Amino acid sequence: MELREITGLLRMEFLLDLRQRAAWGGMLLYVVSAIYVCYLGVRGALPVPVWNALFWIILLFAAFNALVRSFQREDAGRQVYLYTLAGPRSVVLARTLYNALTMLVLSLLSLLFYVLFLGTDALGEAQVGQFVLVVALGGVGLAAVLTLISAIAARAGSGLGLMAILGFPVVLPMLLSVMRASKGALDGLPWSVNSTYVLWIVALDVLTVALAWLLFPYLWRD
Amino acid sequence: MPWTRTIAEAGALLLCLAWPARTFAQDNAPGWLEQSLHAAGKMNTVIAVVAVILIGLLLWMASLDRRLRKAEKRVENGS
Amino acid sequence: MRHWWKLLGAVLVVGASITALRVPLAPALVHSSADRLAPGEQAFRITGYNTHFDQRVRPYVWLATDDAKFCATTVQVEGTGSLSATFDIPNGLGGQLAHLVVFSPTDGVLPLYDAVWTGDGGTPLPDRNCDVTPLAMKPFDFSFPNRSLLYETIRNLNFHVPMWFTMMLLQLVAVVYSVRTLRSNSLRDDDAALQAVNVSLLFAALGLITGSIWARATWGAWWTNDTKLNGAAVTTLIYLAYLVLRGSVPEPSKRARLAAIYNIFAFVLMLVFVMVLPRLTDSLHPGNGGNPAFSQYDLDDQLRLVFYPAVLGWMLVGTWAFTLKLRLSRLEHALDENDR
Numbered sequence: 001m002e003l004r005e006i007t008g009l010l011r012m013e014f015l016l017d018l019r020q021r022a023a024w025g026g027m028l029l030y031v032v033s034a035i036y037v038c039y040l041g042v043r044g045a046l047p048v049p050v051w052n053a054l055f056w057i058i059l060l061f062a063a064f065n066a067l068v069r070s071f072q073r074e075d076a077g078r079q080v081y082l083y084t085l086a087g088p089r090s091v092v093l094a095r096t097l098y099n100a101l102t103m104l105v106l107s108l109l110s111l112l113f114y115v116l117f118l119g120t121d122a123l124g125e126a127q128v129g130q131f132v133l134v135v136a137l138g139g140v141g142l143a144a145v146l147t148l149i150s151a152i153a154a155r156a157g158s159g160l161g162l163m164a165i166l167g168f169p170v171v172l173p174m175l176l177s178v179m180r181a182s183k184g185a186l187d188g189l190p191w192s193v194n195s196t197y198v199l200w201i202v203a204l205d206v207l208t209v210a211l212a213w214l215l216f217p218y219l220w221r222d
Numbered sequence: 223m224p225w226t227r228t229i230a231e232a233g234a235l236l237l238c239l240a241w242p243a244r245t246f247a248q249d250n251a252p253g254w255l256e257q258s259l260h261a262a263g264k265m266n267t268v269i270a271v272v273a274v275i276l277i278g279l280l281l282w283m284a285s286l287d288r289r290l291r292k293a294e295k296r297v298e299n300g301s
Numbered sequence: 302m303r304h305w306w307k308l309l310g311a312v313l314v315v316g317a318s319i320t321a322l323r324v325p326l327a328p329a330l331v332h333s334s335a336d337r338l339a340p341g342e343q344a345f346r347i348t349g350y351n352t353h354f355d356q357r358v359r360p361y362v363w364l365a366t367d368d369a370k371f372c373a374t375t376v377q378v379e380g381t382g383s384l385s386a387t388f389d390i391p392n393g394l395g396g397q398l399a400h401l402v403v404f405s406p407t408d409g410v411l412p413l414y415d416a417v418w419t420g421d422g423g424t425p426l427p428d429r430n431c432d433v434t435p436l437a438m439k440p441f442d443f444s445f446p447n448r449s450l451l452y453e454t455i456r457n458l459n460f461h462v463p464m465w466f467t468m469m470l471l472q473l474v475a476v477v478y479s480v481r482t483l484r485s486n487s488l489r490d491d492d493a494a495l496q497a498v499n500v501s502l503l504f505a506a507l508g509l510i511t512g513s514i515w516a517r518a519t520w521g522a523w524w525t526n527d528t529k530l531n532g533a534a535v536t537t538l539i540y541l542a543y544l545v546l547r548g549s550v551p552e553p554s555k556r557a558r559l560a561a562i563y564n565i566f567a568f569v570l571m572l573v574f575v576m577v578l579p580r581l582t583d584s585l586h587p588g589n590g591g592n593p594a595f596s597q598y599d600l601d602d603q604l605r606l607v608f609y610p611a612v613l614g615w616m617l618v619g620t621w622a623f624t625l626k627l628r629l630s631r632l633e634h635a636l637d638e639n640d641r
Contacts, residue, residue: 145570148562148566149563149566152546152559152562152563155555155559156546156549156550156559157549157550158549162545162546162549165542165545165546166542166545166546166563168538168542169535169538169539169542169567169571170539170566170567170570170571172531172535172574173535173570173571173573173574176531200577204573207569207570207573208570211565211566211569211570212566215483215562215565215566218483218558218561218562219558219559219562255517263326263350263452263453264451264452264453264454264518264519265453267453267454267457267514267515267517267518268322268453268454268456268457268460270514271457271460271461271511271514271515272318272322272460274507274510274511274514275460275464275507275511278503278506278507278510279507282503282622286625286626286629289629289633290629293629293632293633293636296636296640297636300636300639300640
């Protein structure tokens with residue numbers, strides 16, 4: 001495992017995604033439609049906790065939808081090819097990194113659309129910088145947790161259904177902490193108070209990636 | 223069948239427990255549950271908890287019994 | 302005796318359960334007829350639980366704030382569980398909550414915390430002392446603490462909580478076998494992990510149901526949005542998902558590997574969730590957020606003396622159940638081999 005391997009793999013992911021731009025379009029469309037449905041259903045200003053919860057629920061489902069492809073697009077042939085090219089630990093790190101970037105972009109775009117459609121009333125007292133930071137960290141965290149789950153589901157040979165069943169309880173710790181931190185940011189808590197949660201989310205991210213790094217080689221081999 | 227007996231015993235136990243609870247209930251007065259759970263310094267809550275554990279273990283034993291019986295049958299048929 | 306631990310588990314569970322049901326609750330006050338002071342002569346009727354009030358050894362009653370002690374003028378014992386005390390309340394008191402305290406030579410000092418609102422005036426409660434001479438106390442009984450809201454249900458601690466401990470132990474066993482599965486690729490280890498998960502789900506179910514009943518009697522709801530409860534729910538969901546994952550992979554060795562990986566991953570995250578997150582947030586359970594920890598108030602020495610043996614006993618019984626299930630499963634696999 002070395003840095004060059006990881007960057008190479010990252011480049012490959014980018015190129016592959018550039019080739020299938022429809023997948024990215026699909027992800028974005030999914031988020032925008034979900035937000036639009038919420039907009040149609042809600043009509044009017046939402047109280048802060050609901051605004052917050054709704055955003056994270058949308059993002060959670062968007063994450064499932066986006067990351068389920070992560071290992072599924074691999075057919076058997078390409079997997080063998082990857083296997084000869086790079087170590088499993090590089091593969092999982094590169095893929096987690098790539099998924100984290102995907103989710104980072106996706107969560108910030110979702111936030112943009114969400115604010116556009118559902119209004120900024122909830123951001124009245126918010127520490128906006130803190131909130132955006134939490135959203136970014138939350139997106140990365142969801143990606144970190146769901147990457148290994150997506151790999152397991154892909155190896156089990158089933159799709160989004162199994163991934164949702166496996167992923168939901170595992171992602172809950174992350175989701176609850178992120179929701180709490182973002183609620184704190186929306187309520188305008190000072191950084192000194194809210195930083196506990198933010199650091200906690202970072203710690204959870206690191207732990208998750210470490211676990212994926214440890215376990216992935218066993219998943220990889222056949 | 224042995225495990226049907228186990229279940230019958232569990233049922234009888236449940237019935238014994240439900241009986242005094244019903245006397246507290248006093249014809250679907252609102253809050254019969256509170257009345258029975260809170261009676262005697264909430265002692266009935268403890269009884270309910272112990273009963274749940276016993277019933278759970280009994281049901282588990284019944285399921286074990288059933289699987290064991292299947293295995294025994296296979297041993298008999300096989301030899 | 303290779304099976305001594307089974308006997309030990311059985312003896313501990315039976316002994317702890319009987320003790321947990323039989324030990325009396327410590328005497329305590331449960332009710333006062335008035336909850337605010339009115340100027341003039343005011344009579345209070347005070348109800349106790351498991352108390353032994355006795356006219357011959359007169360109890361003392363007083364109201365207490367942080368810096369004052371205001372004694373009753375007369376105290377009348379109406380029964381072993383009931384007192385009536387008369388206070389001579391001056392005008393203009395108010396702005397404080399006072400504790401109602403009874404000292405009875407038979408039962409010791411019994412407080413009813415924040416029982417009385419002193420009124421809407423501004424004067425703090427004055428000092429009106431009475432010399433409580435510590436009379437000869439009854440020899441100390443073995444008893445459980447008597448806390449308001451809980452009352453007798455404090456005994457549940459010895460039934461409900463060991464279920465969770467046993468479940469955690471079995472899940473730990475499952476993870477150990479999962480790690481071994483990854484190293485050895487052996488289906489035997491994988492099966493052991495599965496059986497440990499199966500039995501742990503039994504204890505999870507028992508813990509959930511008993512907890513739910515206890516919550517209904519104490520907090521008034523079957524389910525509360527509490528971090529401990531969320532942890533329990535997540536744990537159960539994880540292991541149900543584990544079973545679903547196993548069900549969806551037909552090939553045994555692949556199934557073993559995937560299940561082991563998911564088990565380790567989920568267990569570590571769950572452990573973090575259950576152990577760390579509650580400390581960051583409030584909880585109705587003791588020891589979290591602003592609530593007093595067990596060691597301070599709830600789990601006093603007498604309760605501990607029953608609680609720890611109960612936990613150990615249930616853990617041994619849980620392990621026993623696991624070995625039974627495992628032996629049965631191995632028997633079935635041996636039969637499958639024979640048939641082939």
